Amino acid sequence: MSALTTKTDFKHVSYLWDEAEASKLAGDEVGLLIYRSNLLGADLRLTNYGGGNTSCKAMAKDPLTGDETEVMWVKGSGGDLGTLKKSGLAALYVNRLRNLKNIYQGIAHEDEMVELFNHCIYDLSSKAPSIDTPLHGFLPFKHIDHLHPDAAIAIAAAKDGEQITKELFGGTIGWVGWQKPGFDLGLQLRQCLDENPGIRGIMLGSHGLFTWGDTAYESYINTLEVIEKCAEYLESSYGKKGPVFGGQKIESLDAENRKKQAAALAPVLRGFCSSKQHMIGHFTDDARVLEFINSNELGRLAPLGTSCPDHFLRTKISPLVLNLAPDEDLSDIASIKERLAPEFEAYRQMYADYYEACKHANSPAVRDKNPVIILYPGVGLFSFSKDKQTARVAAEFYTNAINVMKGAEAISEYTSLPHQEAFNIEYWLLEEAKLQRMPKPKALSGKIALVTGSAGGIGKAIAKKFADEGAVVVLNDMNAERLQGAGEEFKAAYGADSYTTAVLNVTSADEIAAAFDAAALAFGGVDIIVNNAGLSISKTIADHTEQDWDLLYDVLVKGQFFVTQAAAAVMKKQDIGGDVLNIVSKNALVSGPNNAGYGSAKAAQLHLSRLNAAELGADGIRVNVVNPDAVISDSNIWAGGWAEGRAKAYGITVAELPAYYAKRTLLNKIILPEDIANACFSFAGGLLSKSTGNVLNVDGGVATAFVR
Template identity: 50%
Template sequence: MTNPTAADLIARSNSLGSDPKNTNYAGGNTSAKGTDIDPVTGEPVELMWVKGSGGDLGTLQEKGLAVLRLDRMRALVKVYPGLDREDEMVAAFDYCLHGKGGAAPSIDTAMHGLVDAAHVDHLHPDSGIAIATAADGEALTSKIFGDKVVWVPWRRPGFQLGLDIAEIKAKNPQAIGCILGGHGITAWGDTSAESEQNSLWIIETAQTYIDSHGESQPFGAAREGFGALADAERLTKAAALAATIRGLASRDKPMVGHFTDDERVLEFLASAKAPELAELGTSCPDHFLRTKVKPMLLDLPAHASVEESVARLSELHEAYRADYTAYYEAHATDSSPAIRGADPLIVLVPGVGMFSYGANKQTARVAGEFYLNAINVMRGAEALSTYTPISDAEKFNIEYWALEEAKLLRAPKPKTHQGRIAFVTGAASGIGKAIATRLAAEGACVVIADLDLEKARAAAAELGSTDVAIGVAANVADADGVQSAINETLLAFGGIDLVVNNAGLSLSKPLLETTEKDWDLQHDVMAKGSFLVTKAAAKSLVEQGMGGDVIYISSKNSVFAGPNNIAYSATKADQAHQVRLLAVELGEHGVRVNGINPDGVVRGSGIFAAGWGANRAATYGVKEEDLGQYYANRTILKREVVPENVADAVYVLTGPELSRTTGLHIPVDSGVAAAFLR
């Protein structure tokens, strides 16, 4: 049963964390102090419930709380060894825990435990950080809040900061909170409601002051030629640049991307101060831990051609890597963790928008949200004063903190397909849906492309949020429609790594009954469609320079001469030879091309449900409901092939185990001797 104090804390945390003006995703922490019965003594014991390391306030649950005994927590003051060894105190928190389970205590635990208040909120609101990063932030704090809010100079989060804030509260009994220089805000209260009310008052008071006293153009005048492109032109250019930029951002390790053309980003990129402010970087630790210390900004006007932009981005990328390496070398010590990569996580393109990157889609999206927070912070600070982030040395001390490294090491091992972006055609049902489901389960971002947009979106929704899968409309026989679907993929996830040509249909007819229309329809969807999809995707695969996979779901009919099946089998043979041809052509770019030859997959198949099953059943003289078993009985293994069997083959072919395999066709047919590959 949840303790009432903990229940109130979770409710307050969710309330504060659900509004991005209060704090960003996974930013800040909250706590509550109360009593519970110690099961060992049967006596009441004073406890503190505090959001643990790595959680998010907006979605916080009881399992995300750390629970500590206050007597032991406060006793740590007597053994605190000082600033030079304060990182040791995080390990000491483990000896203060009450009971089992819950989250690991974060570095901010001391702030909550040492401050003499029943409820404490530490948040990262844009308006509060704007004051915290202003050159005259201390004077502004006094002017805006009077003596209700106290200024605390920048100090790295830790035990000493907790002691500092505890002392400030003791010396300022009238205060309801403080502004933490370069960082954020902390507020407190005797009740959960009072603490939340005080937090919101600080946030809203700061924003009201910025709105009423700030300059109308804090970023300066707009630069001529750097304004936002028209909507269609903007998205077209973004899609044209996406694969190249992702390749640059993935030099050290593969990244998934996110794109936004939020008007606040476009306004910032058009402004006179954008180059100067971008170079200063972010200040709040939560910001630069997600975005790196600064972004990479393209210094060309909005109407620069894609070719010019690509060339300049490549030059800027080399300069960025050299600059970041110099930053690391200037501040690293013998005990510092190894450099984690020198590629940018935020790439800004004037007139177009912002590309952000991470190990998965959620991390990439959140990185973009954090940089938008940083833009808001810079706007507020420049409106009232001069934006002055913490120094690079302090940023490095946070970014390469041993405690931050330990948090990264605690992260679960990535799945085999994490960071990969898959585009699967005909994926709203049957084999395609099974493939999409398996790839998503293995960590891939999946685009479900189907002729029926509603079904594609419904199938994507079954796999999770849009951080996992999206549905797009795709008539694979139409070049413009294919390119549009690929562009949607590039804008949704930043690039493309894995293509599965699965879309298909069939008409079971003998030669003399097969019309030219029948022939053209099947060849348009499968032979031509696979060609169009692979061609459009290959352009991005080559531009990324990250290799990739193309899979053709061909058929045992590509090598087996079945009856009454001229058009279908011929187009499958066409697909099978595309595999061989493209394996040779795309191999120099690290792109592997392989095929899978299933036997008749009846269960869940859109093709069979659309009449093909009835025709094949009639051809073989069996009932339609017995067709799957008929196919199984004629195989060596006597087992029916289902969509998941084909999905398993795609998983293996595109996983790490067969990284040196290309030009291969894998039979998934339970053994059809006539279709053996020779």
């Protein structure tokens, strides 16, 4: 084994092994497997998110006989190496797994073997075995890594990758040509080892890399060394055949204008990509992406598609390249849509033709024909999928594919999988079965919600309810510190892909525009707007000032109008409808003392909602109202003297207000932020999709506030 054992010995991969941490796991081979796997998964240069698998073989006591038997622990179906835990491993009897070759009837019966893996399970509570299980099982080594590093795949996807591998490693890395993962590939790996004793790994054509060792550390170091050597070879080759990707064809816009163009176009693209179901978007203008999409070779390489199965399963057979200038004037949305519509239709037809040409008698039905990856030369890459994480990961995988193309072109010529082979992976019955086992989407899956004033009180409760139901959320508040706290809370509860933030004062046109740009860049657009931001002032007519009056109307009425105006513009770009929900108040309908400014502003909000509903219905945009009353918990509305003002108006103390409000209702109930959130969900969750211009009172039953 080489002496490369420190961080400084590696330039292209990260050496993360900590001997002190590893020593705590001495004698625990499974623990060391998990430790090694997490280190490998922490470096995206070694493997993609959710890609690759690792294993170890160790002796364990047979629960039936009490005898020592060899058990293989291998990453099970699904999961990610970087976050792998013991619960994500499958544990199988090695002898039983290897004995399956005695009943294997050939590659035509490949899929039948997967069910038989269940007869080999040692730990009945472990994860279901993946299709890659036999690839580890037929190799004799104690620890094995199967990864998809860009540097190795670049060689594996090169036209003469086999010869390059042989020369680069001096025959110490074997080669197995492209073969769909499964039982037969496992047998081929063992045959390669038998024919090349002493090799330290095997390159899989167009696919990835197998490396191993007798200990977890030896496997880890071997893996790093092989990938490091591949990366060094690629780096030394760049420029020898000429400029990367044939050189630059167009100039990128500067960073600010790339973001501006992307924000303007993303809702249009999202609308096209959501023709079958609502999609969530992601945008990146990573330097590696720009180098590719601005190059002379984009037109030749992009249609070829990707080579590694992990790549094209997430990015589709090929991307859509937009025929737009980087500085295209995007202000005339109708014209842009008219130009792009034939491009999307051509892509859908291409995908349909691919399906028809490659399908088998028992193939699953054709899936969504829209592109996942959209390339805008000079601007960046858009990806669209069922949720934010899947869209983001698709963009990461296509960036990996760009790395592969760059490397393969530098040393030889890039080759992608033939369409039939790609189809056989994409529409594999086992892959379809995996998709069918996935949980059904939640009511708001694929939806994007922007809730004003969502860093506390009612707004945060609404945002949480929407996130619970599958939506991604644009959190905003005029208080940056309060907004940061809400963001941290959402990240802990729902993950970083569930939300984005934007400081927003609804009286600022610039901040409104910036918030919708943030929504477009983070997710592709917006589907649900909740106008919740507000304040309250309770004073007598004599005490009211012009400043009070203007502030109430600026925030409540003008704020609601201009946020709705911006939302409608985005929704019309998408052309897939949407919801505007306005949090008004029972005070819009009830006349009470010391409430002229607030109550009249709420009445204006209510009627403005009806006017907007009448105008926007033709675009499939619904506008509805939720009328709360006395929501005291965690609410900003009770700050700034409102509570004192209302208590004074009713002749009671501030401490008596909650009980007073509850007692005056027909149901004698205190209203909580969660009650308002549930009302909002009732409008946006799909059951009331044909309802607009309506008012839903959530006030415990205040008879004087009945709509009549």
